[in-house]
Amino acid sequence: MQRRTGKSNPHIAPPTPGLPPSEIHASSDKPTSRLNQRSFGVTNRIWLIICLFIFIILFTRFILPSHTPDTYYSRHHSPSYAANLKPTNYLNASDEAGESPFDFCPTFGPGDELAQKYGALTISQSWLHLGSGARVQKVIHKALLGQPVTISVIGGSISSCHGAGDDPIAPDCYPSRFFTWWNSIFPHPASELTNGAMRRTNSEYFSFCNAHHLPDYTDLIILELDSDDKPDRSTLDNFELLVRSILLRPDFPAVIILGHFSPQVQQQHGFAGPDHWHSVVAQFYDVPHISTKSALYPPYIASPASIDNYFADPILANAHGHALLADILIAYIQSQICATWSAATGKAFEGGGGYLPVYYALGGGAEQLSSDAASAPATTYSLLIDTGSSNTWVGAGKAYTRTSTSTQTTDRVSVTYGSGSFSGTEFTDQVTVASGLVIPKQSIGVASRSEGFDGFDGILGIGPTDLTEGTLSPDTRSSIPTVTDNLFSQGTISSNLVAVSFEPTTSASAVTNGELSFGGTDSSKFTGSISFSPLTSTSPASEFWGIDQSITYGSTTILSETAGIVDTGTTLVLIASDAFSRYRSATGGVEDNNTGLLRLSTSQFNNLQSLSFTTGGTTFELTANAQAWPRSLNTAIGGTSNNVYLIVNDVGTPSGEGLDFINGFTFLERFYSVFDTANKRVGFATTSFTQATTN
Structure with a gap:
């Protein structure tokens, strides 16, 4: 329908063929809105929306700051801050x-x-x-x-x-x-x-x-x-x-x-x-x-x-x-x-490498680590003898001093013990164990961090070599030959074994009360013959110097034959929780809060019976006196000088777990022990101190 020109007067359009009168309405001559007019086939309204959209983009891109602001999760830099980075x-x-x-x-x-x-x-x-x-x-x-x-x-x-x-x-x-x-x-x-x-x-x-x-x-x-x-x-x-x-x-x-x-x-x-x-x-x-x-x-x-x-x-x-x-x-x-x-x-900071050991940070030690070691003399270290581990390392007390024979490897080393740990760098160096026992290239750890080794410079590990697997990184699959292994492989000793002799400790002052024999035994240190037990096949005791053994208190069996280990690095004799409960009941001991050990009255100690360890067909007796902690050392562990404390304690797990006892240092003080790698066995013999009453 066409529109006539006019102001605002209504008009009647002529009839439209085919359109009923009911569909014919009055109309005004109102002009068309510019927003509805078309340009290039599109209404101006659409063009306006497009222009507003482009304006918003340009405004946010060129007028507002161009950096992306912080979101809830991400941190970016402002232009002024980034300019200084x-x-x-x-x-x-x-x-x-x-x-x-x-x-x-x-x-x-x-x-x-x-x-x-x-x-x-x-x-x-x-x-x-x-x-x-x-x-x-x-x-x-x-x-x-x-x-x-x-x-x-x-x-x-x-x-x-x-x-x-x-x-x-x-x-x-x-x-x-x-x-x-x-x-x-x-x-x-x-x-x-x-x-x-x-x-x-x-x-x-x-x-x-x-x-x-x-x-x-x-x-x-x-x-x-x-x-x-x-x-x-x-x-x-x-x-x-x-x-x-x-x-x-x-x-x-x-x-x-x-x-x-x-x-x-x-x-x-x-x-x-x-x-x-x-x-x-x-x-x-x-x-x-x-x-x-x-x-x-x-x-x-x-x-x-x-x-x-x-x-x-x-x-x-x-x-x-x-x-x-x-x-x-x-x-x-x-x-x-x-x-x-x-x-x-390859640049070592003053003080030696990337770490200054905690010991020195706390003011200990008279020596300083040195990277200029061509003329440095050999250093003597006091090491804990440990059959329960196999890594040899230094640096817990006295610092490691490099010499002309020192070679730093590309491996880090880390070991966690039952009551301590260390980590550091693996070196090879000439190690002299004793006169005539020299290893030109022994692998040793040099601790940059250690904990739990007060009084010692490190550990001489003489356990099975397999215990060193996984202690190095990135070379995690390699094992480290022990001192005993190297002495045997280079022909210095004729047998791949080490024997250990201790005397009961009677003084808190530092005394020499032990001896190591590499490659053989010292008959002057034991009485009778050495009885050997094969290494156990029960895990996890089989990973250590593990044997099968039963324990009897008096005539009562408190621990049937089961697997455990022999460990010079453990102070006490530890037995499975259920066996310890039977031992505690039999002795009448009560736990002492200050020492953590069982305490006996004088009358209970007078009635204390022997504790017998049967392994390899031979029984080894810990007398009543041998079961007592040395009274001269009571105050060193927080106890009272006249009290009687027992050296038998709880290993922390019930029997049947595969490591149901640890014959520790207080057991080995009374018996001569032999750790035979070649024949996969552990031996014991009585000594002049087996029946001693030094405690």
Whole structure:
């Protein structure tokens, strides 16, 4: 229908053929809107929308700041901040990095401010499990080359900063604190932090959904779930799956487990909290495990209120708590930077390598480690003789001094004992055990960290060689020949065995009361003949100097024939829990809170019967006097001088576990012992001290 020109007068259009009158309406001459008019076949309304859209894009691109703002999970750099992040290739020319570019190296040295702030011992104890650190060192090597690094966080309420602002990338939260420190050491505008933590979320969720909280490529992942994981076996399964799924990612990231100590978790679960299960996974998968526990637990035990300033509530860390978390994380990374720099460049920091042993950080030792050792004389070390381990190492007390015969290997070494541990670097060196017993190239560990060896410089391990497997890294499959093995293989001794003779200890002062015989026995040290027992086939005793043995108190059998070990490095005689219960009932002993040993009255001691050990068809008797702890040493263990304490104690597991007894030092003081590698057997003989009443 056509429209006539006109102002606003209504008109009647002529009839339209085929259109009924009911469909004919009045119309006005209102002009068409410009928005509805068409240009190039499209209405102006559509063109306006397109123009507004283009304007918004141009406005946000050219007028607003061009950097991407922080999101809930990611930390980027502002242009002004990024402009100051100039990458440094520390491994390029020495002129750029300098001879010693890191003030905090060596670890625990005079420039290590965190060690001075918290104490070297506290920092070293925060390293619950170091492992090889291979993946972490790979990340640090990349940073040393001046390349960008992506750091990611997976965690629960602590890592999401609940209790300190509820912003996972807030400056006071430990991820941001750590990232800021990282940029101060390895500046790069392309480095990124991704915090994928979620409040009240644990490894049960992250084990399946961690990929949704991590970028497609990341170099380092920090796992923090101590406060959110459950304190039971389910955590082991879930956390294992989480760690395994991360380690299998195609980008092969490094993983660090970061532990957060909180009063409530400690009160509820004690030493069996989530961190216990995390540590099991860390050791299995060679993942570093660090924790704030070493810094907070001692003052908490002394006065629970003394650590309140670190917490927003009994679980959540406040800003001070996050500063502590960041410091513990930084201290570990600093130690790895020192080690990596030293290894990558071959430059040892003053004090020797990447680590200054804790012993020296605490002011001990008169000697200093030296890398200029061409004229250094041989050093004599006091070592603990241990048939329960096979690594020989030094550095727990007196420092290792390199000589012209010293050769540093490419392997790190780490061993955990029942009551201590050490880690360090493996060397080969000429070792003189005694006059005429010289090994030109004995493999020895040099400790950069040790714990539990007060009074000794290290250990001379004379256990089975297989015990050394897995102690080296990255060469985890190699074993280390013991001193006895090398003396035999080079023809210095005729038999691959070592015999041990002890006398009962009667004084707290240092005395020589033992002797080692390599390659043979000394008939002047025993009476009668030596009775041998074959090594047991029952695991795990079969991994050590293990034998089968039964134990009788008086005429009552308290432990039927079962497998256990002979160990010079264990002080007491330890027996299975059920056997110990029978022994305690038979003797009438009560547990002494100060010493942890059974205590007898005078009348009970007068009625004490012999404890008999039958192995290889021969019975060896521990008299009543031999079962008593030396009274002259009572005060050394926290006891009362006139009390009678027993040297028999609980091994900690019921019989039938495959390691149901340990014939320790207090047993071996009364008998001559022979450890025969060639014939796979252990021998005992009586001595002049078997029936002695020195105790």
